[in-house]
Amino acid sequence: MTSMNIEQPTPNNQLPRRLKTERDPETKPGTQGREAVALITGGTRGIGFGIARALAAEGYRLAVCGVRDEQAAAPSLADLRADGTDVLYCRCDIGKRDDRVAMLDRIRSHYGRLDILVNNAGVAPKERRDLLDATEESFEWVLKTNLQGPYFLTQAVARWMIEQADAIAGFSGMIINVSSISATVVSPNRGEYCVSKAGVSMATQLWAVRLAEFGIPVYEVRPGVTATDMTSGVKEKYDKLIADGLIPQRRWGDPADTGNVVAALARGNFPYSTGQVIMVDGGLTIPRL
Numbered sequence: 029m030t031s032m033n034i035e036q037p038t039p040n041n042q043l044p045r046r047l048k049t050e051r052d053p054e055t056k057p058g059t060q061g062r063e064a065v066a067l068i069t070g071g072t073r074g075i076g077f078g079i080a081r082a083l084a085a086e087g088y089r090l091a092v093c094g095v096r097d098e099q100a101a102a103p104s105l106a107d108l109r110a111d112g113t114d115v116l117y118c119r120c121d122i123g124k125r126d127d128r129v130a131m132l133d134r135i136r137s138h139y140g141r142l143d144i145l146v147n148n149a150g151v152a153p154k155e156r157r158d159l160l161d162a163t164e165e166s167f168e169w170v171l172k173t174n175l176q177g178p179y180f181l182t183q184a185v186a187r188w189m190i191e192q193a194d195a196i197a198g199f200s201g202m203i204i205n206v207s208s209i210s211a212t213v214v215s216p217n218r219g220e221y222c223v224s225k226a227g228v229s230m231a232t233q234l235w236a237v238r239l240a241e242f243g244i245p246v247y248e249v250r251p252g253v254t255a256t257d258m259t260s261g262v263k264e265k266y267d268k269l270i271a272d273g274l275i276p277q278r279r280w281g282d283p284a285d286t287g288n289v290v291a292a293l294a295r296g297n298f299p300y301s302t303g304q305v306i307m308v309d310g311g312l313t314i315p316r317l
């Protein structure tokens with residue numbers, strides 16, 4: 029294949045800011061206007077930050093979490109608050125039950141409600157190792173962070189959303205899981221990551237079925253190769269692969285690409301599509317000859 033120019037993504041802090049939109053709070057699920065609250069795990073960096081910006085632009089009040097202390101996340105928080113969005117930061121290791129409980133307690137006392145959960149936080153193995161050499165320690169850490177934590181955060185949030193449906197007029201919850209093309213694309217040098225994302229995909233379907241009777245849709249958003257800190261160490265490798273045609277759309281994914289998809293879901297325009305996967309991969313996973 030021939031080489032061609034790769035469009036470089038815009039750094040996160042220069043993403044175009046979209047105008048807030050007014051919505052009819054009565055008509056669509058997930059669109060309760062300025063009262064509504066979205067929790068984005070890992071919302072101060074990378075794809076999560078792209079999602080947080082997109083939901084802020086939709087008028088959501090935000091809760092975001094991460095493992096860094098609040099000071100380290102301050103520039104992102106200032107960006108999100110720049111046009112008046114209420115943003116609560118919670119330091120929370122998603123893999124730890126007590127942290128998850130404390131985070132939901134804080135959101136409950138700060139906002140009193142939670143309308144959308146976006147399970148975005150995730151980790152790649154600290155070291156890429158062939159399947160034949162990979163360690164159980166890495167497997168446990170990646171699975172705890174990428175699958176077990178979000179799975180049980182979903183359980184806790186789902187129970188709260190079911191309560192809220194009775195208590196708040198017009199309330200309708202929504203859960204969005206950020207998986208990866210690694211849910212189906214094999215990388216033998218980071219098997220634990222692939223297994224975790226395949227698990228997120230099944231978890232999405234499980235929760236979609238379980239929560240359908242409560243009117244809570246659950247979606248999976250599946251990004252491809254996206255320019256963030258997670259992929260900075262393999263930038264040159266993917267620059268070359270993209271130039272050689274790995275991705276039909278011939279550019280890196282941008283966090284805003286995923287953010288825009290999440291915002292579209294949050295508007296409530298996909299009410300009869302629970303459990304479905306929305307690809308954000310520039311066509312990478314289209315089978316080709």
Ligand SMILES: NC(=O)c1ccc[n+]([C@@H]2O[C@H](COP(=O)([O-])OP(=O)(O)OC[C@H]3O[C@@H](n4cnc5c(N)ncnc54)[C@H](OP(=O)(O)O)[C@@H]3O)[C@@H](O)[C@H]2O)c1
Pocket residue numbers: 069070071072073074075076093094095096097120121122123148149150151152173206207208209250251252253254255256257258259
């Ligand atoms: N980049 C890609 O090419 C790509 C492709 C497909 C899917 N994804 C998925 O997209 C999601 C975001 O990835 P990214 O590329 O934006 O990664 P990133 O730039 O490394 O950011 C990861 C975010 O997750 C947070 N996080 C990590 N471990 C956590 C934990 N134990 N508890 C709470 N928060 C935690 C981090 O918090 P701190 O900021 O506090 O460190 C950070 O905000 C991940 O689930 C990833 O698997 C990424």
